[in-house]
Amino acid sequence: MTCGGDQLLEMLSALANPHRLRIVATLSTMGRTYVSQLAREIGISRPLLHLHLRKLEEAGLVTSRLEVSPDGKALNFFEVAPFAIELTPTAIAEAAPSLTATSRHSDS
Amino acid sequence: MTCGGDQLLEMLSALANPHRLRIVATLSTMGRTYVSQLAREIGISRPLLHLHLRKLEEAGLVTSRLEVSPDGKALNFFEVAPFAIELTPTAIAEAAPSLTATSRHSDS
DNA sequence: CCCACCTGTAAGTAAATCCTTACTGGTGGG
DNA sequence: CCCACCAGTAAGGATTTACTTACAGGTGGG
Numbered sequence: 001m002t003c004g005g006d007q008l009l010e011m012l013s014a015l016a017n018p019h020r021l022r023i024v025a026t027l028s029t030m031g032r033t034y035v036s037q038l039a040r041e042i043g044i045s046r047p048l049l050h051l052h053l054r055k056l057e058e059a060g061l062v063t064s065r066l067e068v069s070p071d072g073k074a075l076n077f078f079e080v081a082p083f084a085i086e087l088t089p090t091a092i093a094e095a096a097p098s099l100t101a102t103s104r105h106s107d108s
Numbered sequence: 109m110t111c112g113g114d115q116l117l118e119m120l121s122a123l124a125n126p127h128r129l130r131i132v133a134t135l136s137t138m139g140r141t142y143v144s145q146l147a148r149e150i151g152i153s154r155p156l157l158h159l160h161l162r163k164l165e166e167a168g169l170v171t172s173r174l175e176v177s178p179d180g181k182a183l184n185f186f187e188v189a190p191f192a193i194e195l196t197p198t199a200i201a202e203a204a205p206s207l208t209a210t211s212r213h214s215d216s
Numbered sequence: 217c218c219c220a221c222c223t224g225t226a227a228g229t230a231a232a233t234c235c236t237t238a239c240t241g242g243t244g245g246g
Numbered sequence: 247c248c249c250a251c252c253a254g255t256a257a258g259g260a261t262t263t264a265c266t267t268a269c270a271g272g273t274g275g276g
Binding site: 144 | 221222223224225
């Protein structure tokens with residue numbers, strides 16, 4: 001799977017954080033969970049978890065779906081996406097050229 | 109290859125940057141190069157490149173070796189390491205438990 | 217000596233990230 | 247009504263990262 005350089009960068013930035021690694025790990029191990037439950041499980045505050053989940057979802061690494069429990073409570077369930085990123089020098093060499101130029105000296 | 113959670117985090121942090129992705133890509137494509145040449149190739153200042161190279165080397169993604177050219181000039185050659193990181197939910201679930209606790213809010 | 221290369225590092229600042237506290241609003245039940 | 251859950255957002259500050267400019271030292275050669 002060849003993803004664009006910017007998308008790769010977004011995924012790497014999303015994963016380069018201890019909390020977010022733990023979030024992905026927890027979701028991968030215990031499957032679907034809702035936000036408050038996940039916050040208790042990992043041991044961080046809900047607003048903070050919300051921030052991290054947003055970043056992970058923007059990168060496409062987790063997905064969310066709002067559901068209503070039998071009690072009528074609205075629960076936002078999160079699930080890990082089945083991603084598989086191959087991180088090798090060659091793969092990076094293929095993805096890097098399609099990075100949006102932040103500042104480029106196109107001299108020769 | 110199963111690496112510890114902290115090491116994985118260090119590698120991800122090192123790669124989660126457009127300049128550093130480009131550095132790895134360039135080294136992978138054109139092979140060994142010395143610092144000044146690489147700085148010209150990528151189009152960033154040498155002190156900045158030096159900073160990024162340091163981070164990449166600390167993560168074990170590139171290696172450096174100081175050599176002396178026929179002219180007697182000391183050149184510091186960099187080379188990409190043959191890493192292969194598998195980034196999947198399962199792999200992260202295996203690595204995450206061995207993350208050093210940064211700050212536990214409250215155990216309960 | 218001065219210039220053109222190469223190397224490295226230190227200081228200061230700009231910018232992005234992380235995190236906490238506080239607020240708003242929904243549901244069901246004692 | 248108040249409490250226990252659920253959800254999300256906003257503001258402020260603390261920390262980290264990124265970057266520039268400036269400096270110090272090495273070699274070889276005009």
